[in-house]
Amino acid sequence: MSRFIRSAAIITFSASALASLPAMAADALHYNQISLRAEASQEVARDKMIVTLYTESQNADPAKLAAEITTTLNQALGQAREVKGVTLRQGSRNSYPIYDSKNQKITGWRERAELRLESADFPALSKLTGELLNTLKMDSMDFAIADTTRKASEDALLKDAVAAFKARAQLATDALGGKGYKIVNLNFNTNGYPMPYARSGGMMMKAAMADSAPTPEVEAGTSQVTMSADGVIEVLQ
Known part of the structure; x- marks a missing residue:
C-alpha cells in the first residue's frame, strides 16, 4: 500500500521560528514520500x-x-x-x-x-x-536447494526485484505528476527456500530387499522462491 504525505505551512519569521528551523528541516525529509513494495519470484529446483x-x-x-x-x-x-x-x-x-x-x-x-x-x-x-x-x-x-543454486537464484531475483521496484516507483511518480523520484531507502527479503523436504523411504527399502535391486527413480520437485523489495521514494515536483 502506498502512502503519500504532503505538508505545507505559512512561516512567520521571528526569533522563535528561527529557533525551530532544525526541527522543520527534519520534517522536510518526509516531504512527498511514498512507501512501495515490489516482488519477484521464480521456481527453483531442489537439487x-x-x-x-x-x-x-x-x-x-x-x-x-x-x-x-x-x-x-x-x-x-x-x-x-x-x-x-x-x-x-x-x-x-x-x-x-x-x-x-x-x-x-x-x-x-x-x-x-x-x-x-x-x-x-x-x-x-x-x-x-x-x-x-x-x-x-x-x-x-x-x-x-544447494547453496550454489540458492546464491545464483538470489542474485537473479535481486535484479528482478530492483527492476520491479523501479517500475512501480515510476508509475507512482507519473500518477502524482512528479518530475522524477529518488530512493530514500530500500530493503530486500527472501522467502520460499525450503527446509529439507522429507519423502518416505519405503520405496527404496522395498527395492533394496529385492534380489536384484533397481535404482529407484526420485523426483525432488521445485520451490517457488520470492524476493520482496520494500522501500521509500521521494517524489520530486
Whole structure:
C-alpha cells in the first residue's frame, strides 16, 4: 500500500521560528514520500538429495554394543567413500538403558547411530542408499536447494526485484505528476527456500530387499522462491 504525505505551512519569521528551523528541516525529509513494495519470484529446483540412515541394536554388555555399532558404521562409511560426489556426515549417536518390567533394574543397553549422505547426483546416491540398506535402516530421504543454486537464484531475483521496484516507483511518480523520484531507502527479503523436504523411504527399502535391486527413480520437485523489495521514494515536483 502506498502512502503519500504532503505538508505545507505559512512561516512567520521571528526569533522563535528561527529557533525551530532544525526541527522543520527534519520534517522536510518526509516531504512527498511514498512507501512501495515490489516482488519477484521464480521456481527453483531442489537439487540436493539428503538421506539419513541409521543402525540400532541392543546388548546386555554396553562395550560390546558400542563395538557392534562402530563396526557397522565404519563399514558403511568405507562403502560410501567409494562413491564420488557424495558428502558424508555422521549424525547423532545415542545410548540408553533398558529396564526390567518393574523399571527398577537395568537389563541391557540400546544404541542408535546415524549416517547422513548428501549429493546432487540423485542416481548415484539412490544406488548407494539401496546398497547400504543391507546393513542399515532408513530414517528419511529429504530434498533441498544447494547453496550454489540458492546464491545464483538470489542474485537473479535481486535484479528482478530492483527492476520491479523501479517500475512501480515510476508509475507512482507519473500518477502524482512528479518530475522524477529518488530512493530514500530500500530493503530486500527472501522467502520460499525450503527446509529439507522429507519423502518416505519405503520405496527404496522395498527395492533394496529385492534380489536384484533397481535404482529407484526420485523426483525432488521445485520451490517457488520470492524476493520482496520494500522501500521509500521521494517524489520530486
